[in-house]
Amino acid sequence: MAASGISQILGRVKDVFKFVLRTKQRRSRAIEALPSRQYMQTTLIPALAAAERRRMLFVGAQPYNLSFYRSCEALKIGVWSVDYDPASAPYGAPQGHFVGDVKQIGILAPQLKFNVIVFNGILGFGVNAPADAVSALEAMEQVAEPDALLIIGWNPGRTDGQEIAALRPRLTRAVLGDLPSEIEFPAIGVQRDPHRYEIFKFGTTEK
Ligand SMILES: C[S@@+](CC[C@H](N)C(=O)[O-])C[C@H]1O[C@@H](n2cnc3c(N)ncnc32)[C@H](O)[C@@H]1O
Numbered sequence: 001m002a003a004s005g006i007s008q009i010l011g012r013v014k015d016v017f018k019f020v021l022r023t024k025q026r027r028s029r030a031i032e033a034l035p036s037r038q039y040m041q042t043t044l045i046p047a048l049a050a051a052e053r054r055r056m057l058f059v060g061a062q063p064y065n066l067s068f069y070r071s072c073e074a075l076k077i078g079v080w081s082v083d084y085d086p087a088s089a090p091y092g093a094p095q096g097h098f099v100g101d102v103k104q105i106g107i108l109a110p111q112l113k114f115n116v117i118v119f120n121g122i123l124g125f126g127v128n129a130p131a132d133a134v135s136a137l138e139a140m141e142q143v144a145e146p147d148a149l150l151i152i153g154w155n156p157g158r159t160d161g162q163e164i165a166a167l168r169p170r171l172t173r174a175v176l177g178d179l180p181s182e183i184e185f186p187a188i189g190v191q192r193d194p195h196r197y198e199i200f201k202f203g204t205t206e207k
Pocket residue numbers: 058059060061062064065082083084085088100101102103119120121122125126127
């Protein structure tokens with residue numbers, strides 16, 4: 001093939017990569033701008049800082065989480081993350097990132113203890129059955145301080161609710177400042193289902 005033919009093909013490949021990258025960046029920005037995501041940034045993070053919850057495990061890492069980490073950093077909340085997809089590693093949290101299943105977090109991070117765990121967008125996005133959700137919960141409890149908060153964000157419609165239903169009896173509703181212990185945002189734009197946050201502590205009795 002002539003050199004000009006090769007450079008034409010390379011040019012096309014480059015254009016396709018640029019297009020894919022721009023599409024991903026647009027999607028990330030659209031997700032970051034969602035009311036449910038803005039709630040995390042502008043309401044949850046300041047409330048966590050005010051409550052001195054400064055050691056966070058964040059489950060699942062995506063490009064649209066980078067601004068979340070920055071907001072945490074600005075309020076002196078240290079964030080570690082875990083994701084079983086090696087491709088997510090570049091979007092891991094600043095304090096440390098573990099490549100692996102959250103169901104193994106006790107083995108991946110045996111030396112760490114967290115006083116808040118954010119388990120958002122995982123039910124129906126990888127943890128898709130009640131038994132799996134319970135295994136994930138048991139693993140997270142291994143790395144949780146005794147009074148740690150567990151913030152579960154999930155999408156009614158994305159799942160039929162069986163996973164969260166398996167978790168609720170093992171948890172206690174918790175208060176974070178003056179925030180409601182559960183709140184739901186309606187489906188909008190790139191968020192095809194409602195997005196619900198529920199705040200808990202581990203276990204069913206006060207520790
Ligand atoms: C919808 S994204 C949510 C990302 C992030 N938690 C957030 O709130 O923006 C789901 C992410 O969780 C990861 N994930 C799903 N199941 C997992 C599991 N069992 N262990 C670790 N990561 C998991 C996926 O690889 C993906 O990156």
